[in-house]
Amino acid sequence: MRRRTxxxxxxxxxxxxxxxxxxxSWIKRTGFAKRLDLAVAVEDWPDAVGPQIAAVTRAxxxxxxxxMMVRVATHAWATELGLMTPRILARVxxxxxxxxxxxxxxxxxxxxx
Numbered sequence: 001m002r003r004r005t006x007x008x009x010x011x012x013x014x015x016x017x018x019x020x021x022x023x024x025s026w027i028k029r030t031g032f033a034k035r036l037d038l039a040v041a042v043e044d045w046p047d048a049v050g051p052q053i054a055a056v057t058r059a060x061x062x063x064x065x066x067x068m069m070v071r072v073a074t075h076a077w078a079t080e081l082g083l084m085t086p087r088i089l090a091r092v093x094x095x096x097x098x099x100x101x102x103x104x105x106x107x108x109x110x111x112x113x
Contacts, residue, residue, distance in 0.1 A: 038062045041092055041100050045070070048092045053081070058110050066101035068092070071108055078105040
């Protein structure tokens with residue numbers, strides 16, 4: 001096998017790096033940390049909105065531009081929650097770095113993805 005000649009690659013560390021450290025560095029370097037923080041908002045939805053709203057909604061996903069997709073059980077709830085969106089956004093965002101910018105309310109059965 002031939003050895004590579006020339007100047008060393010500046011992106012290759014001089015020593016082996018633990019996987020967790022390499023992954024953390026990659027997440028920071030690529031800006032993926034903001035997306036991960038936004039994804040946590042989907043998981044934290046029930047805690048952020050409380051039991052009454054959580055019972056009639058399901059947070060589904062986040063778009064790259066910060067729009068949270070939320071399924072709502074009925075049109076009446078969608079209308080009510082649409083009026084409450086600014087307060088809900090404040091509760092969902094809390095101290096998050098990657099702010100949820102919008103909520104898109106999708107009416108439909110809660111057990112469907």
